[in-house]
Structures are given as structure tokens and as C-alpha cells.
Amino acid sequence: MKKSWIEKRDCEKSFKIKTIDKKFADIPKGSRMLIASPPIIDDYVKSILHGEFVEPVKMRDDLAKEYNSDKTCPVTTGIFLRIVSEASYEEYNNGIDLNVITPFWRIIDQRSKLAEKLTCGTSFIAQRQAQEGIEIPY
Numbered sequence: 633m634k635k636s637w638i639e640k641r642d643c644e645k646s647f648k649i650k651t652i653d654k655k656f657a658d659i660p661k662g663s664r665m666l667i668a669s670p671p672i673i674d675d676y677v678k679s680i681l682h683g684e685f686v687e688p689v690k691m692r693d694d695l696a697k698e699y700n701s702d703k704t705c706p707v708t709t710g711i712f713l714r715i716v717s718e719a720s721y722e723e724y725n726n727g728i729d730l731n732v733i734t735p736f737w738r739i740i741d742q743r744s745k746l747a748e749k750l751t752c753g754t755s756f757i758a759q760r761q762a763q764e765g766i767e768i769p770y
Contacts, residue, residue, distance in 0.1 A: 636719075636722060637715060637718035637719040637721075637722045638719045638722055638723065640670060640715045640719065641670045641671070641674055641715050641716055641719035642670075642671065642719075643669070643670055643671070645669040645670065645671070646669060647666060647667060647668050647669050647672055647699060648666075648667040649664055649665065649666055649667070649699065649700075649701050650664070650665050650667060651663070651664055651665070652665050656705075657706045657707070658703070658706065659702070659703040659705075659706075660702075663701075663702035663703055664700075664701045664702045664703075665701060665702065665703050665704070665705050666695055666696050666699045666701035666703070666704040666705065667704075667705050667708050668695055668699075668704060668705070668708065668709060668712060669712065670712045670715045670716060670719075672695065672712075673691075673709065673712040673713055673715075673716050674716045674719075674734055676691055676694070676695060677691075677713075677716055677734050677735065677736055677738065677739055678734050678735070680735060680738040680739060682735075682764055683764045683765050683766060684738060684766070685738055685739070685761070685766045685767075685768055686738060686739050687739075688709060688710070688713065688739060688740075691704075691709070691739060692704035692706065692709055710746060713736070713739065713740070713746065714746060714749065714750070716734055716736060717734075717736035717740060717746075717750055717752070718750065718751060719734070720733040720734040720735075720736050721733075721736075721750065721751055721752040721756070722751075724752075730760070735760070736757075737756075737757045737760035737761050737764075737766070738761075738764070738766065740757055741768055742754045742757040742758045742761065742768075
């Protein structure tokens with residue numbers, strides 16, 4: 633049976649740190665790259681304060697520092713951010729209060745490709761951001 637988004641988010645998966653042997657995205661060859669996990673991404677997003685917006689690249693930098701790495705993998709970060717967002721929206725649809733679920737609208741730009749993929753749609757993200765007074769600088 634297919635796992636729910638909540639099950640994917642709440643996995644027992646641990647992080648890994650890998651020294652990369654060639655340039656990857658914005659990460660130079662020889663760098664120590666953190667491959668986080670859905671629970672790590674979830675904890676980070678939960679720490680974003682009401683009314684604040686954090687760019688995913690800042691989260692990647694913050695996590696790299698926290699885990700003694702040079703950079704955090706952009707690909708897995710995007711995948712795990714989607715898992716966290718979908719799990720939170722799944723909880724919301726299950727009747728859990730907005731103040732309890734992980735506030736993914738504080739890290740996802742409503743105009744991003746990720747926002748367009750999410751079940752909640754871009755309008756849900758825009759409504760939450762407006763409600764918190766979040767203005768994303770362009």
C-alpha cells in the first residue's frame with residue numbers, strides 16, 4: 633500500500649554527509665554535502681517564526697552549518713520540502729488546526745515550481761502568507 637505524505641515525513645531516515653567528487657548544482661567539487669531527511673526539514677520549517685519568510689537557499693546554508701557541511705543538497709531538499717508541505721496539508725485536511733501543522737507557506741514562494749505541484753495549490757499558500765503579513769521581496 634502506498635505511504636501517506638505523513639508517513640513519508642515521519643520516517644526514521646537519518647541524514648548523510650557526502651564528499652562530492654564533481655561540481656553539483658551550486659556546490660563545488662570536493663565539498664562536504666549534507667543530504668538531510670524529511671524530519672530535519674520539518675523541524676527547520678517549524679522553527680520559522682510567524683510572519684517571517686525564509687528562502688530555501690538560506691535553509692540549506694543554515695542546515696549545512698548545523699551539520700558541519702559545506703552545502704546542503706538542493707535536489708533532496710526540494711523533495712523533502714515537498715513531502716513536509718504535502719504532509720502538513722494532509723494534516724490540515726484531517727482537521728488539524730493551522731496553528732499546529734508545519735507552516736510550509738513560510739518557506740515556499742507561491743510562484744515557485746514547487747508551489748505549483750502542491751495539492752494545496754498556490755492560492756492556499758498566498759492566503760496563508762497574506763494572513764501572516766508575509767511579503768516576499770522580488
